[in-house]
Amino acid sequence: MRISPAQVLVLRLGAVACLVGAVVAAYLAVTIDSAPPDGGRAVVAADPREVPLPDPGLFGSQVIVYGASGEAGVAPSDLGCRLLSRRGTEQSTAKMSELRVLSTPAITLDGENLDPLFSVDSYPSGSVLACSGAAGIAPLAISAPSTFGTAGLVVRGAAALASLTMLGVGLGGLVALRRRR
Known part of the structure; x- marks a missing residue:
């Protein structure tokens, strides 16, 4: 299956968006207050x-x-x-x-x-x-x-997991879509 140049561009933009999302999720994982009231x-x-x-x-x-x-x-x-x-x-x-x-x-x-x-x-x-x-x-x-009340630690863990997932998807997408010579 051949992917058109327009599709490659859209997939690359999606991979970059995942990397940006990974940074945002990592920031949330670090800054969210996980202490109970x-x-x-x-x-x-x-x-x-x-x-x-x-x-x-x-x-x-x-x-x-x-x-x-x-x-x-x-x-x-x-x-x-x-x-x-x-x-x-x-x-x-x-x-x-x-x-x-x-x-x-x-x-x-x-x-x-x-x-x-x-x-x-x-x-x-x-x-x-x-x-x-x-x-x-x-x-x-x-x-x-x-x-987040008593669920703060769960929210912090979910943000960290989301950050790692988006980082993996973003990097994987950029590697898979790199230009081959």
Whole structure:
């Protein structure tokens, strides 16, 4: 099978695009924050009944809600917690999970031991956490946001693997399409 010069040009451009994509994916693999949400930089909520969540950033994020409950992993519904949008409409309860924090250690903030209660994932900018029954576990604290939450290491690994794959395809394409004399 003979490939026309126009097809060779398009295939070479594709190989170069793969090399550029490899560089971008490698940059992402190096710079993506793979740490889980940081409880060391938690902020105590002034009013546990209405807590504004930090800006989620470009790719969304995850925060962990801490409180003085005495146990890790308390269901948000047990505390009367609802996730509200900027406009005040209630969002899906699937964004809040008490199971994801079971292995998260407790933190000490202002001399008080706070346990991880639940996490809030993939919330939009301007979201508010409204907890009607949180007075019993006050103070309530919100961790610093993590871009990919507990999946940061998986995203970093996928970006590294994508970088290597695109590098192989790009170099392989350029070698296969080199001019023969």
